[in-house]
Amino acid sequence: MVNCPVCYNSFDKGDYKGLSEHMISEASESNYEHVSWLNRNISKDRLGGDELEKKISRFYSLESKGIKRWIIDNFVLNFRGENPHPFILGMQKYDENLLKGYAVEHHHFLKQWIKSCAYVIAKSDFDDIHDYEMENIMTEMQGFGNRKPSHHELLIRMGISLGLRREEILNSTPLETTMRAIRTWEKIAEKKTWIEIMAAMHSLELVANRDLNRYGAKYPYFNPEILKDMGVKQEVKNFLREGYEADVSHSYVALDIIEKYAEKENLEDIQSAYLNSARVFGEYMEARIERGEMYKNKQ
Amino acid sequence: MVNCPVCYNSFDKGDYKGLSEHMISEASESNYEHVSWLNRNISKDRLGGDELEKKISRFYSLESKGIKRWIIDNFVLNFRGENPHPFILGMQKYDENLLKGYAVEHHHFLKQWIKSCAYVIAKSDFDDIHDYEMENIMTEMQGFGNRKPSHHELLIRMGISLGLRREEILNSTPLETTMRAIRTWEKIAEKKTWIEIMAAMHSLELVANRDLNRYGAKYPYFNPEILKDMGVKQEVKNFLREGYEADVSHSYVALDIIEKYAEKENLEDIQSAYLNSARVFGEYMEARIERGEMYKNKQ
Numbered sequence: 001m002v003n004c005p006v007c008y009n010s011f012d013k014g015d016y017k018g019l020s021e022h023m024i025s026e027a028s029e030s031n032y033e034h035v036s037w038l039n040r041n042i043s044k045d046r047l048g049g050d051e052l053e054k055k056i057s058r059f060y061s062l063e064s065k066g067i068k069r070w071i072i073d074n075f076v077l078n079f080r081g082e083n084p085h086p087f088i089l090g091m092q093k094y095d096e097n098l099l100k101g102y103a104v105e106h107h108h109f110l111k112q113w114i115k116s117c118a119y120v121i122a123k124s125d126f127d128d129i130h131d132y133e134m135e136n137i138m139t140e141m142q143g144f145g146n147r148k149p150s151h152h153e154l155l156i157r158m159g160i161s162l163g164l165r166r167e168e169i170l171n172s173t174p175l176e177t178t179m180r181a182i183r184t185w186e187k188i189a190e191k192k193t194w195i196e197i198m199a200a201m202h203s204l205e206l207v208a209n210r211d212l213n214r215y216g217a218k219y220p221y222f223n224p225e226i227l228k229d230m231g232v233k234q235e236v237k238n239f240l241r242e243g244y245e246a247d248v249s250h251s252y253v254a255l256d257i258i259e260k261y262a263e264k265e266n267l268e269d270i271q272s273a274y275l276n277s278a279r280v281f282g283e284y285m286e287a288r289i290e291r292g293e294m295y296k297n298k299q
Numbered sequence: 300m301v302n303c304p305v306c307y308n309s310f311d312k313g314d315y316k317g318l319s320e321h322m323i324s325e326a327s328e329s330n331y332e333h334v335s336w337l338n339r340n341i342s343k344d345r346l347g348g349d350e351l352e353k354k355i356s357r358f359y360s361l362e363s364k365g366i367k368r369w370i371i372d373n374f375v376l377n378f379r380g381e382n383p384h385p386f387i388l389g390m391q392k393y394d395e396n397l398l399k400g401y402a403v404e405h406h407h408f409l410k411q412w413i414k415s416c417a418y419v420i421a422k423s424d425f426d427d428i429h430d431y432e433m434e435n436i437m438t439e440m441q442g443f444g445n446r447k448p449s450h451h452e453l454l455i456r457m458g459i460s461l462g463l464r465r466e467e468i469l470n471s472t473p474l475e476t477t478m479r480a481i482r483t484w485e486k487i488a489e490k491k492t493w494i495e496i497m498a499a500m501h502s503l504e505l506v507a508n509r510d511l512n513r514y515g516a517k518y519p520y521f522n523p524e525i526l527k528d529m530g531v532k533q534e535v536k537n538f539l540r541e542g543y544e545a546d547v548s549h550s551y552v553a554l555d556i557i558e559k560y561a562e563k564e565n566l567e568d569i570q571s572a573y574l575n576s577a578r579v580f581g582e583y584m585e586a587r588i589e590r591g592e593m594y595k596n597k598q
Contacts, residue, residue: 114420114429121417121436122488130413134433134441137420142433189421 002060002268005041005275006033013268016060020053037279040078060271067262068255071199071274072215075206078278080217087285088207090292091222094232096162097299101292103159108174109284110152112182114141116189116201124194129257154239161235177287181280192273195261199270200277202254207281208243209251301359301567304340304574305332312567315359319352336578339377359570366561367554370498370573371514374505377577379516386584387506389591390521393531395461396598400591402458407473408583409451411481413440415488415500423493425560431552453538460534474590480583483575491572494560498569499576501553506580507542508550 003010004022011018026034027046042055062070079085090098117133117140124130143150149157159169174182188200206212208221224244227237262270302309303321310317325333326345341354361369378384389397416432416439423429442449448456458468473481487499505511507520523543526536561569 111424116421118417118420122414122421125410130440134436137433138437141429 001272003272003276004034005272005279006031006037008276016057017049017053020049020056023056024049024052040083041074060268062267066259067199067267067270068252068259069215070271071203071255071258072206072212074274075203075278076212076215076217078282079207080212080219080221082218084219085282085285087288088219088221090289092219093223094226094229094236095292097296098289098292099236100159100162100164100295101288101290103155103162103164104169104172105174105178105284105288105291106155107152107159107169107172108178108182110140110155112185113201116185116197119189120194120197120201123197126261129194129198132253132257151239151242154235154242157235158233158239161233175287175290177283177290181284181287184276184280188273188277193266193269195258195266196269196273198254199258200273202258203274203278204281205251205254207285209248210244210246211248211251300571302571302575303333304571304578305330305336307575315356316348316352319348319355322355323348323351339382340373359567361566365558366498366566366569367551367558368514369570370502370554370557371505371511373573374502374577375511375514375516377581378506379511379518379520381517383518384581384584386587387518387520389588391518392522393525393528393535394591396595397588397591398535399458399461399463399594400587400589402454402461402463403468403471404473404477404583404587404590405454406451406458406468406471407477407481409439409454411484412500415484415496418488419493419496419500422496428493428497428556431556450538450541453534453541456534457532457538460532474586476582476586476589480579480586483579487572487576492565492568494557494565495568495572497553498557499572501557502573502577503580504550504553506584508547509543509545510547510550 001010001013002015002019004019006026009022011022023034023038027038042052042059047055065073080088087098114137117137121130121133138144138150140151143153156166156169160166185200189197192200210220221243222240226232227241227244258270300309300312301314301318303318305325308321310321322333322337326337341351341358346354364372379387386397413436416436420429420432437443437449439450442452455465455468459465484499488496491499509519520542521539525531526540526543557569
């Protein structure tokens with residue numbers, strides 16, 4: 001099955017004709033989201049039916065590369081390429097309001113994150129996957145004792161160092177955009193297979209991957225000068241450094257697992273789950289900016 | 300909703316009339332499993348419709364006790380009371396074949412166990428529940444480094460000390476009875492709410508609870524003399540001791556969580572999930588005996 005990456009309309013496996021006709025129909029009604037997805041992922045030109053079908057078919061084709069590389073290339077294009085996500089642009093300088101927005105919205109992201117990872121454990125039978133996801137949940141939310149606080153705890157401490165109260169973050173209501181994204185991830189976790197959930201969730205970790213330059217990334221997740229800046233709070237450095245200093249090889253483990261277990265029969269399902277997730281992730285990252293703006297305007 | 304504890308036929312919430320009519324109809328056809336459940340849980344006498352309905356209604360009623368105590372009382376009655384489960388009887392002396400059967404079948408039980416616990420995390424939003432289930436999965440399947448092997452690892456080592464090979468356990472096919480029980484737990488985990496899953500799974504841990512005497516248990520899970528017996532393999536002692544020496548107060552944490560979050564609206568669902576699970580647990584424990592017999596007959 002192939003889904004429209006924008007509105008999740010589903011088409012038969014390999015029915016790129018149906019998908020391209022749907023795209024043309026949406027674009028002709030100037031549906032902004034469909035047009036914007038086509039511009040970025042397929043072509044900036046308005047294409048005819050046959051040509052669009054051919055290009056969409058090529059877009060989904062793995063050609064000689066595997067699903068891992070396909071995901072990486074698409075992710076770089078959408079988030080860290082020539083035309084990066086605005087949140088990435090914002091992170092090229094130290095912006096306390098943006099980081100406060102990050103702290104609040106990302107708290108909600110992480111709460112859903114571990115539920116999605118738990119669904120992967122619940123739905124799979126493989127020890128390597130159970131081990132991987134258990135370590136992931138521990139790292140993100142539980143931590144390993146006092147000496148190794150969780151990523152979530154480091155996030156909260158960053159927020160506090162910037163003037164937020166712990167309860168303010170924990171009891172916050174996520175912005176509507178964040179909520180919509182969370183609902184999508186929840187639905188993927190409930191309805192889809194473990195490998196689709198993994199593709200949907202762990203691909204998103206590429207956003208902070210330091211190694212993406214060799215796949216064409218033009219921007220780092222954040223300007224690494226921030227880590228050396230004397231004016232930057234230690235808690236901010238602790239949070240950002242965690243991802244920045246992670247073992248690069250470790251950052252591909254999930255994609256390697258997906259590549260190992262993917263089969264011809266479910267490749268398109270995996271691609272669809274990834275595309276749906278990446279799309280709402282882009283929107284969710286805008287919610288971090290929006291929340292940052294709210295803090296800025298409050299000052 | 301109330302389910303028949305034997306065949307899972309479902310009736311409207313509070314429809315004990317429907318359930319008792321169903322029981323009478325099954326009993327009149329001498330359906331062994333329904334008769335046996337009635338004998339143990341309701342009455343050994345063959346009762347008329349009204350009287351059975353009254354007794355069944357009283358059976359589900361919590362009266363002044365909470366759901367925690369209701370589960371404990373029923374569990375003791377079914378597994379560790381005057382008429383205990385045959386596996387419990389078998390464990391009153393040291394029986395290597397029985398323990399080998401335990402090792403093989405319980406490997407499959409634990410594989411399902413952690414998936415059920417992962418479903419609880421996936422479906423709940425409460426930190427205390429996430430923390431509890433994460434620790435549970437770590438203890439049962441992951442362990443905490445070399446110095447604290449998982450319960451699963453201790454089980455495997457017990458099997459090896461009794462002459463099995465690790466691969467023999469890991470690659471074994473569960474007996475049909477075990478498989479049927481696992482399918483029930485899987486279905487509960489997939490279809491039910493987190494609190495029903497918790498009631499279904501964590502109630503089963505009562506089987507090894509050392510504290511049940513004060514709730515009327517007549518038999519310990521195993522004869523504690525085994526732990527002192529010079530003729531008993533150290534690995535057997537290590538496995539049995541793990542549960543035996545667990546902090547007693549810790550053994551009620553899950554039931555306390557269930558009592559904390561249970562609401563009038565879902566009490567019957569929780570009771571049904573527990574009853575369904577306890578029933579197949581009894582069958583599954585017979586599979587441990589059956590597998591033990593197979594080892595005995597091989598000698």
